Amino acid sequence: MSPSIAQRPGSPREVLAGSDAPAAPTRILLVDEDAAARDAVAAVLVQEGYVCACARTSEQALALAQAGEFHLVLCDVDTPRQEGLQLLDRLRADQPSTAVILLTGRGDTEAVVEGLRRGASDCLAKPPQLLDLVRAIERALAKRRLELARHRYRTSLERRVREKTAELSKALREIESAYASTLYALVAALDAREHETSDHSQRVVRYTLAIAERMGLPAADLPDIARGALLHDIGKIGVPDAILLKPGKLLPQEWEEMRRHPEIGHTILRSIPFLEVPSRIVLAHQERWDGRGYPHGLAGEAIPLGARIFAIADTLDAITSDRPYRRGGPLEKAREEVRRYAGTQFDPRCAEAFLSLDGGVLEALRRPDALAAAAGGSP
Ligand SMILES: [Fe+2]
Ligand SMILES: [Fe+2]
Known part of the structure; x- marks a missing residue:
């Protein structure tokens, strides 16, 4: 049927x-x-x-x-x-x-x-x-x-739940983007005061990230390291113009005042939860591998890794950037400096990672439009 x-x-x-x-x-x-x-x-x-x-x-x-x-x-x-x-x-x-x-x-x-x-x-x-x-x-x-x-x-x-999760993720991205814009604006103001260009801090972020990535640091650590590099000199807000902008040599007591900027920066940032880790990089950014830096004379791995990497990035930028009184030097000069002071001023492992970076990559990172190319470049 x-x-x-x-x-x-x-x-x-x-x-x-x-x-x-x-x-x-x-x-x-x-x-x-x-x-x-x-x-x-x-x-x-x-x-x-x-x-x-x-x-x-x-x-x-x-x-x-x-x-x-x-x-x-x-x-x-x-x-x-x-x-x-x-x-x-x-x-x-x-x-x-x-x-x-x-x-x-x-x-x-x-x-x-x-x-x-x-x-x-x-x-x-x-x-x-x-x-x-x-x-x-x-x-x-x-x-x-x-x-x-x-x-x-x-x-x-x-x-x-899916819709709410998507909304929250979007809101979080917007907040992060607002944080990043605020930090960049703050640092641009600081750079304008000292360097007459707003790109110094952003360049050191790119160099720091390039070295950190070369060393194989986990991607999750990069945003904190980037924020630490970006805000490294934020404490100079507390240094009087008469000292910060003084054209000639600083007197010993003026140097003493100037050398307070890592601690001032740390104090400003440490109570902000998402800047707690970066604040430790800020505090240690003037330390040296051999313990002859300031403010605490930390040596070796007692210095946060982000600060050890940053020290090389800052030196690279100081040597290769134009200053009002001189033209920036070639990349090779910065390489030579880092090579010479690896093991004294710089962590040898960070120095080795920097020295192994391709020159073309570093040149590209100097350009103002290179920000988007740097991984995690937006702090
Ligand atoms: Fe500094
Ligand atoms: Fe700086």
């Missing part, structure tokens, strides 16, 4: 299944090899207002299920080679929102238990009593509606 669909004309029982089309009639697929038993149950179901389709085999049932969604499948499990259970598995996999009720004429407890374990809603003895059948169907449909509602709720929750 070929599969068939039957529906009592007139007033089909209608089940509102969550967001299913409103007032859609409940569609039931009946699967049984026994034509007489199948037709008897189908007739009862149609009489009760359900839309009913019949299939003799699992293949027919699957073909019908794929062609149109059923709310529920009534499936005989007394089949050779456990076809009923296999059909149940396929339906659970392909149409998880379809409820399945098992029917058994032999009372095959093992198959029934296995079927319930695999997700069937219920099991009825054949031939089912009308009341038992309708109750089992309504129970299964109610459970199905609940599962669908849960699924929709979970899906909408997941979507909202």
Whole structure:
């Protein structure tokens, strides 16, 4: 027999299944090899207002299920080679929102238990009593509606979490960008006061990052190192103009005042949570590998790595940049200086990384438009 669909004309029982089309009639697929038993149950179901389709085999049932969604499948499990259970598995996999009720004429407890374990809603003895059948169907449909509602709720929750996460990430990026712009504006003001050009601090950021990357530092450490390099001389805000801008040599007490700038910078920055690590680089940016720097005379690895790298970047920029009283020197001169003072002024490992950098790369980093090319260049 070929599969068939039957529906009592007139007033089909209608089940509102969550967001299913409103007032859609409940569609039931009946699967049984026994034509007489199948037709008897189908007739009862149609009489009760359900839309009913019949299939003799699992293949027919699957073909019908794929062609149109059923709310529920009534499936005989007394089949050779456990076809009923296999059909149940396929339906659970392909149409998880379809409820399945098992029917058994032999009372095959093992198959029934296995079927319930695999997700069937219920099991009825054949031939089912009308009341038992309708109750089992309504129970299964109610459970199905609940599962669908849960699924929709979970899906909408997941979507909202995704949307909120995206919004938060965007807000975070905007805040970071606002931080970066603020820091750059602050440093540009400082550079303008001392250097008459706003690019000194930005160049040392690029050089510092290039050396740090050459040394293989984790990408997560780079933003802090970049911020430390950018803000290294922020403490000069606290140095009077008469000393900072003095054209001639500084007197000893003026030097003393000038040498306070790492600690002033550290004090300004350390209470700002996202600048706490950079503030330690600022504090140590005038230290030397051999311990003859200031303010604390730290030596070797007691100096934060970011500050050791920065020391080379600052020297590179000091030698290669133009000053009001002289033209900037060639890159080779800076290389020579770093080579000569590796192990005394500079950390030899940082010096080695710097000396291994390609000259063309360093020349490119000197240009004002090179900022975007420096990894993590935006502090
Ligand atoms: Fe400094
Ligand atoms: Fe500087």
